[in-house]
Amino acid sequence: MRPTSKTVGVSMMTLATFFWGYMGVSSRFLNQISLRSVDISFIRSLSAAIMLTIFLFFTNRSAFRLPVKGLLFACFYGALCFAIGMSFYSLSVDNIPISIATVLMFSNPIWASLFGRIFFGDAISRKKLVIMLACLIGCMCIIDVFSAKGAQLNMIGVLAGILNGMTFSLQIVLPRFVERNISKDSLLLYGFWAATICLAFFVDVGDIGTKLAGSDRPIFYLTNLLAIGILCTFVAISLYVKSTKYIGTSLPSMMSALEPVFASIIAFLVFGEVIKPIQILGAVIIISSVVALEVDLKRFLNSYKLRHSI
Secondary structure (H helix, E strand, O other): OOOOHHHHHHHHHHHHHHHHHHHHHHHHHHHOOOOOHHHHHHHHHHHHHHHHHHHHHHHOHHHHOOOHHHHHHHHHHHHHHHHHHHHHHHHHHHHOOHHHHHHHHHOHHHHHHHHHHHHHOOOOOHHHHHHHHHHHHHHHHHHOOOOOOOOOOOHHHHHHHHHHHHHHHHHHHHHHHOOOOOOHHHHHHHHHHHHHHHHHOOOOHHHHHHHHHOOOOHHHHHHHHHHHHHHHHHHHHHHHHHHHHHHOOHHHHHHOOHHHHHHHHHHHHHHOOOOOHHHHHHHHHHHHHHHHHHOOHHHHHHHHHHHHHO
16 A cells, blocks of 8 residues: 555654754764764764755756855855854753753744744734743743752753754744745755855864774764764755655644654663653643644634534
8 A cells, every 4th residue: 555645744754853853862972972062063064065965966956056145145044054053952962951952942933933023024923922932931941940949950051952943943034035036955055065164164074083983982973973964964854845745834843843752752761861840841831832833723623623513
């Protein structure tokens, strides 16, 4: 029996969120051999740039053609969203539990709504306003500001996680400025190469090679380095984009709620990370807020009533 288009799309998105959930684990392993956040971000950008170049060479060579203004915008996009954004993520998982870092990154749809209002005058309905407030409360629960001692989380890690969520949202917001002039393929292609070049100024490739070769398990760490660059970045993004052709954009957005779930399960199994009940509550609030933001509740309820009235 052949799988339906929806089954294919859901399978793609499930695999993408699993890779994203595993990303923090690979990053934590690489921290064990003293690779810095900027080193890991450089490898992610370089791997994605190389793989995307090869992929587009065979599938869409027109993506390589870009006017000067478009190239400058793509470079700015890559430097901010990929170089800086990826560095924030690596910094956050290095200083706070992977599950919490992932949830903070998952707040990006809320920031996207806020930036949409600031840059494009998008209306913020009462529903969005309530959801943003709920998301803020969720973040406060994760940081555990309500207890006397708090969660005693590293504030640098928390701040990096929040900033990662903001820069991640800009991956969606910034393309709106040039959506009629620059294709997504061109933006991603030159964005990844720009991020790679920017990060190259802050890394020592020889030092990365030395740390890998001098580790007690070089093959293991090399595998994680390739996994975070190819599987968790290039393949995951490709699966996400491809899945929208089968199941639209709303369902993938909702299914991304699986990312912090996978991250929490994997972090528990690999590192034994356990978060407090109040932090679990905060994670549930944020995930529910994002799902509620993507779902038309009235339409869903009307559809539900219609099905049960027949």
